Amino acid sequence: MKHIASLWTILVALCLSGSAFADELGTPGDAKSLGFSAQRLARIAPWYQARFDAFPPSEGLVPGAVVAIAKDGKLAFLQAIGFQDRAKTIPMKTNSIFWIASMSKPVTSVAAMILVDEGKLDLDAPVAKYLPELGDMQVALQRTDSATGKTEYGLDLPKRPMTVRDLLRHTSGLIYPELDFAFPERGLAEASADFGIRAIHMLYGWKGVWRREKTLADFVSSLAGLPLAHQPGEVHEYGWSVDVLGRVVEVVSGQSFDQFLQSRVFEPLHMVDTGFYVPEEKLDRLVDSPMPERPPIWDVTKPAKLFSGGGGLVSTAPDYLRFCQMLLNGGELDGVRVLTAQAVKAMTTNALPPDVRIFGGDEVGGRAGTTFGLGFGIRTSPVSSWIPGAIGSFSWAGYWGTYFWVDPAEKLIGVQMIQAVPGSKARQALVSLGINHLVYGALTVPAPFATPAAPAIVSPETLADYAGTYDFGGSVSPGDRQGLADGKNGWLGIEAFVAMEQEGLRINKPDPGGSAAKAGVTAGDLITELDDTPLKGLALADVMARLRGPANTTIKMKIVHRGHDGASDLSVVRAARRVNTVQLRLRVEQGRLVAEAAGAWPILEFENGKATPLVATSGNEFTVDDDDHTRIAFVRDAAGKVSGLILNPGPWEQKAAVVAPGPN
Incomplete structure (x- = not known):
């Protein structure tokens, strides 16, 4: 009996100590002891509320948010703001459940790296080793006759197979059907004229590869009949890569993807509200869709058949905070190791070769001061970046505005949960990354060691x-x-809206108020030279460095305007931007x-x-x-x-x- 009593005492002590440790991420601690000003953290809720007041639900916004901040492994801030329904009848809760969309991708990447840690998955193996049906995919080819301007399309063999590493860093050549979402009324020819090889995005959309009634196996089989948009390893472009990675996890592990995530990620990390659908008993915590109806493919109120590792998960701010803390801890949380420290380091270190081209979006590349690892965007340049944070901070966001970042230098984590229609003014106002500025602005400055000087009289x-x-x-x-x-940093108004192509810099959407647009630069134009330097073959970072310069200085361009054959000269004066x-x-x-x-x-x-x-x-x-x-x-x-x-x-x-x- 004494042994049983002693064992019981030990078990109780262990449970209590484990519970206390876990509570460091469950109950907000003292802000000041964690290096924050409580007064400045209090700015966060009013900032969100002002935007909810400015944009009614009719503008595509659910008027509520949950924000969680952790530092040094302890919860510093957790607050629910506003409402979780469009009608403003249900107050937001700190554990309200959000569709996190592309914030699913880092979770899927962790799942794959678990298998890499175990020696079951080879990062540099061809994807076809695990998914043979993708072994014969060819690459879309575009040839333009310089004399006639006529463009022909065809297929080419891949120079090398796509690898598992390509899936993790979005260099596989697999893409998203973006154009049919953005320009449903436009035809293939017009889209092709504007975006060149981006016409293939229409094909991806028309093929209908993404259907709710399909399984991941069905989805991958559908992809097999499509061409890759790029040669594997040559271009970073966001797309279906991580959903294919989810199928790889299924094949290698022998489990369905949802079961693998549950047993190897969610249960070990005590992510109790994260999964591919919201069970009935939790539906009262599900945040409304910002649209009257959620697209059927993303109806998270019913059990899923298609386990989308790229965008299918729902979660809460406390759950995702635990996931981030595991990464910040080097793969471990509350004594449970999910990944090796080496795996986390590989995931959060630049994985893009120096000659890789960045195509589409404005989250990755020299214009954003970021690169990409194995599942995360990584901050590389404070001068180019428009958000605060240390070099090496890693982050990602979801389609409807959910967002997180991890700053290893500050041992800081931030999670923002909102739901807003993509492309709406409301989403732009909330995903201006204000949360980063407010959180870093709340960090206190260590007091000076010297005794403050006595007051002085100044004339x-x-x-x-x-x-x-x-x-x-x-x-x-x-x-x-x-x-x-300070007036030394000039601005052209195109920096955030460019993509590097083989022949030069493609302008996707110049700022209408920028100096470049005022000088005649329009969407679809191709810049081939800057200050007499040809851009062919240059990396985007090099081109961005040439675009930047002192305010009120002139930059010379050779530019091929959309719909024209030859290049013309154009001079643009950089404007000061504040x-x-x-x-x-x-x-x-x-x-x-x-x-x-x-x-x-x-x-x-x-x-x-x-x-x-x-x-x-x-x-x-x-x-x-x-x-x-x-x-x-x-x-x-x-x-x-x-x-x-x-x-x-x-x-x-x-x-x-x-x-x-x-x-x-």
Whole structure:
């Protein structure tokens, strides 16, 4: 009996300790101890609510969200905002269930890497080793006669087989039927004229390979009759690759894909609400579709037959947070190992060869400051990127606005759950990645070690010199080094809407307000030279570097306009761009200097419309009585004119340049 009692005591202790450990991701901890300002985290809910108020459900938006933030393995923030139904009758819950669409892809990628860890799946083996029906796929070929401009289409043999690694990094040549969704009223010929080889997307849509009544095996068999859009390994283009990967998992494991995920991912990670459909007893937590009816293929209220590893899962913010924490921990959570650390490192390291071309979308490539690993987009360049975060942060998003990111440097995870119609203004407003800016902006700055200096007296003339608007670029935190919007960074209005092709840079959708569009650049144009340098054979990153340059400088282009045969010369003047920037506006008020946020995002404790007094400690240094003990030092140029300021000089400093001197 003593042994039984002792064993019972040990089991109870283990259960209690395991439960306490798991609760670190279940119950929000103290924000300050985790390096956050609670006051600044409190900005998150009003930010979402303002957008729900601005866009009614009729605009394709469910007026609610769930946001989860974890740092150092502990939950820092979990909040349900608004409602989970379009009628605004059911309050959103922290465990409300969302269709996460393409956030299914990282889960499928993890499933495949589990089998790689076990030696059952070879990353560099041909996919046909596991799915022989795909062994004879050919590659779509396009030939254009330079003399006549006539384009012919045909088929070619693949230079090498597509591999499992190609499926994970979207270099297989398998694509999505995008054009029939985006341009249902347009014909193949017109689509071909605009997008060249993208006419094949129409074929993928017309073939009808994706049907709810099919199984993954049926789906793969349907794909076998289609050509690949690209030679395997040569082009990164988003597509059916991860759904095919799900079928590979089935064949290698001997289990249906849903059973494999349940036993090897969801159960070990205690992801209790994640799967391919929502059972009846949980339907009261399912968030509405932003449309009156969910497309039948994505009706998640009934058991699925087609287990889409590319977009079929439903989940909750707490569940997906646990999945992300496992990755941040190097493959382990709560003492349970799902992946080896080596597998996680391979997944979150650039997997694209330097000569690979990036085709379609704006989430991956030099224009976005990102690359792609084995299942994730990875941040590579803070200058090019439009979101904050450390180099090496990895992330992905879902079709209806769900989104997550993991920042290994900060040991930070963010999960956003929303449902908004793709392409709608409401979705654009919510997927402007505001959550990244708000979370990084809430990180506290370590207090200075030195004792704050005593207040000093500064002349009215000097105070007047400091009045003006100061621009930090896109940076909201000292851990982020996005480019400074100081007039040195020019903008053409095409950078986010390009794709690299063999002959040059294809323009998909120039910004109508950009300098390139004003100079005559239109959708479908092909830029073949920049400043007398041919673009043929160059990587997108190299071309993007040539597009960028100081504001108010001229770039020369050779451009083939859509529908024309020959190239013409075009000169475009780069414009200064200060959109979505972080700014402070300083003015003298009742004999003292005050500051308030003036850009798209607040910074530290500074708020829009709220004047914060600055206390002088010397002729050019000031402090703020806030949680960060913020210090401000002004910078003058060689002529003695104020040219900028530095927040918290030292390891955590943030620099800004004057963009509008004097009262504003």
